[in-house]
Amino acid sequence: MTKLRRKTKWYWMRAFPLLVLIMSFVFLTCKGREKKQTEAQTSEIIQPQKWWEKLPRPIYASLERIQVSQDWYEVYQLTEGTYAIYEPFQFEEAISYLVFGKDRGVVIDTGTGIGDLIRVIKELTALPVSVINTHSHWDHIGNNHQFQEIACYNHPACVDKLLDGVSHSRLERSIQGDSIWKPLPQDFNADSWEIPSVEPTVLLEDGDVIDLGARTLEVIYTPGHSPGSICLLDKINRLLFSGDTFFPGPLYAYSEDVDIDEYIASCGRCLQKNFGRRRRIQAGWRHPSLLF
Numbered sequence: 001m002t003k004l005r006r007k008t009k010w011y012w013m014r015a016f017p018l019l020v021l022i023m024s025f026v027f028l029t030c031k032g033r034e035k036k037q038t039e040a041q042t043s044e045i046i047q048p049q050k051w052w053e054k055l056p057r058p059i060y061a062s063l064e065r066i067q068v069s070q071d072w073y074e075v076y077q078l079t080e081g082t083y084a085i086y087e088p089f090q091f092e093e094a095i096s097y098l099v100f101g102k103d104r105g106v107v108i109d110t111g112t113g114i115g116d117l118i119r120v121i122k123e124l125t126a127l128p129v130s131v132i133n134t135h136s137h138w139d140h141i142g143n144n145h146q147f148q149e150i151a152c153y154n155h156p157a158c159v160d161k162l163l164d165g166v167s168h169s170r171l172e173r174s175i176q177g178d179s180i181w182k183p184l185p186q187d188f189n190a191d192s193w194e195i196p197s198v199e200p201t202v203l204l205e206d207g208d209v210i211d212l213g214a215r216t217l218e219v220i221y222t223p224g225h226s227p228g229s230i231c232l233l234d235k236i237n238r239l240l241f242s243g244d245t246f247f248p249g250p251l252y253a254y255s256e257d258v259d260i261d262e263y264i265a266s267c268g269r270c271l272q273k274n275f276g277r278r279r280r281i282q283a284g285w286r287h288p289s290l291l292f
Helices: 002-046 058-062 117-124 156-164 168-175 260-272
Strands: 064-066 074-079 082-086 095-100 105-108 129-132 150-153 202-204 209-211 216-221 230-234 239-243 280-283
Touching: 082 117, 095 117, 095 280, 105 117, 150 156, 216 260
Parallel strands: 105 129, 129 150, 150 202, 239 280
Antiparallel strands: 064 074, 074 082, 082 095, 095 105, 209 216, 216 230, 230 239
8 A cells, every 4th residue: 555655656746747837838828829819809909800891981971972083082071161081991091181261271181191182182172282280190191291381289209200201111011901902093102102201391389270261270289199189170160170089989099109198188178169069070080070
């Protein structure tokens, strides 16, 4: 009996390290699978597979579509002198806004840079048009280089991003895989695509008023989504051009320049602005007109 116990003990002493090794392998394998599953779930939230199956988004059926010469864009008239220029074929679904008064116009954000935005602008108005960037993320500054006058908020992070431009290596994944679901424009060079450096010609401050001629836009500083984010308020027409501060979709708060506390405070500031009932938000992606 004693010999049997000694032998059993000897087997356990020899087998125990192997058992620990096997259990560790099983644990790490399970953790690895759990991590991959979590990463897959996160990726699905950030960019759902076959996201285009939800298109067209219902809001567009209620808007007047304006025909333009480029298939890459869909253009919709929201009010007199207000157009949404929509890019539905790339995941960001970027929306630029052409807004003009009697004397001049502005394009609020310039999209991804895949299409020829200035050509569309010239088909919609003969007035001089300059750029206002709501912030400096790539899908809002892509065609800045096509314009002579560019305004952004007076914040170093915003200015620096415009000066830096965006390299091809950072952009190329945005036209690969599920990021794109329609052919790119024939004159677009996917192999060399980049967003050129530009220097802003106007630096905006909170409370600035931009006069377009019988129409004005008030600058509201709204940091949070990025340090230099702004909204633009057309008080007379009860329109708030919100960039990525307000939009119908998940809040992407994983980027290194996001500040949630500032974002919450900025939302509160916008909601405190009194510009009547039946107010509309013109978001920077997906949906061009939301009542709030």
